[in-house]
Amino acid sequence: MTIVRHELKRGKISFLVWTLAIGFLLAVCVFLFPEMKGEMEEIGDVFSSMGSFTQAFGMDKLNFGTLKGYYAIECGNVLGLGGAFFAALIAVSVLSKEEKERTAEFLLTHPVSRSRMMTEKLIAVLIQIVAMNMIVYAISVGSMMAVGEEVPWKELNLLHIAYFIMQIELAGICFGISAFMSKSSVGVGLGFAAIMYFLNLIGNITDKAEFLKNITPFGYCDGADIVADGELNGGRIGIGLAICIVFIACAYFKYPKKDIH
Numbered sequence: 001m002t003i004v005r006h007e008l009k010r011g012k013i014s015f016l017v018w019t020l021a022i023g024f025l026l027a028v029c030v031f032l033f034p035e036m037k038g039e040m041e042e043i044g045d046v047f048s049s050m051g052s053f054t055q056a057f058g059m060d061k062l063n064f065g066t067l068k069g070y071y072a073i074e075c076g077n078v079l080g081l082g083g084a085f086f087a088a089l090i091a092v093s094v095l096s097k098e099e100k101e102r103t104a105e106f107l108l109t110h111p112v113s114r115s116r117m118m119t120e121k122l123i124a125v126l127i128q129i130v131a132m133n134m135i136v137y138a139i140s141v142g143s144m145m146a147v148g149e150e151v152p153w154k155e156l157n158l159l160h161i162a163y164f165i166m167q168i169e170l171a172g173i174c175f176g177i178s179a180f181m182s183k184s185s186v187g188v189g190l191g192f193a194a195i196m197y198f199l200n201l202i203g204n205i206t207d208k209a210e211f212l213k214n215i216t217p218f219g220y221c222d223g224a225d226i227v228a229d230g231e232l233n234g235g236r237i238g239i240g241l242a243i244c245i246v247f248i249a250c251a252y253f254k255y256p257k258k259d260i261h
Contacts, residue, residue, distance in 0.1 A: 003117055007124035011090060018089075019132045022082040023139040029074045030143035033067060067144065068152035072159060072223030079136065079163050080221060084193040087129055087167035092174035092189025094121045095255060096181040114256040118179075122248070125171050133164045155227050162221035162232055169217045169244040170196070176247030179255040214239055 008015075064070055095118065137160050144151045174189045181188065200218035202209045213219030213236065220236035 001120060001123075003112070003120035004124045004127070007094070007121055008127065011124070011128060014090065015128050015132065018082065018086040019135050022079060022086070022132070023136050025078045025082070026075050026136060026140050027143045029078065030071070030140065030149075031147055033070055033149065034147050036070075037065060066152075067149050068155040068227055071140075071152070072155065072227045075140065076159060076163075076221075076223030079160075080166070080218060080223075081193075081197060083132070083136075083163050083167045084170055084197065084218075085190055086132060087125075087171040088174045088189035088193040089186060090128055091125050091171035092178050092181070092185045092192075094125055094175065095178040095251070096185045115252060118252060118255055122175060125175065126168070129164070129167050129171060133160065133167070136160075154230070158226050158230075158232055159221070159223055162226060162237075165237055165240070166217040166221045169240040172244030173247045176249075176251040179251035179258065 064073070140156065140160075141151060170193055174192065177188060177192070178185055196216040197218050199212045199216040200222060203212035203216070203219060204222070213222070217240045220233045220240060226232065
């Protein structure tokens, strides 16, 4: 597991920055809730009359005056986008950076097969995603307890599980993309995550584009849907994980045969 340790050490700064940034923003949102709770009903009425904007963010389905409704929208967007960018960033560069940093020749001369190297790199990506989610979850729960609010355990757990699965899917897709890229591919990963986010917004706005929610991983971690339904969409999660597995399989097919420059 030498490569796993090396990757974790190599990416510790990025991991700390992203984790602390997401955790800090979530804590700020939660700490603001008691101050805004009295005005949330009026704010909710304003948002509910904003047409397509309201539908895009699912604000027509939730009560802003409750912590679970507020958390699903405000904190959900922070964790959704932040987590997606983090997962895409570390996964899309995990293979291609060896060429960018001119370390491929050194790494590939070791008595380790490319497949094993890929596996260890993928494990390192998963460890970082798991660790980030555990820390962020603890910060969220701690913040709610600190402000004296009752923790909506069911909704909180469903939201964080959905975002975790979404990050795993994006990481798997970007890992597959990384096998086909040379040198820098960070922009591709971040751009892909942003596109998936906006596809979900479009799917929320009009019923004619609702099929897009079956394509984007943000479709099954939409906070408004999760809180309103009280459950995760197993069908969409299944489609997402299947796509993730296909991209990872493509990476294992491509990278061992790739001509590394």
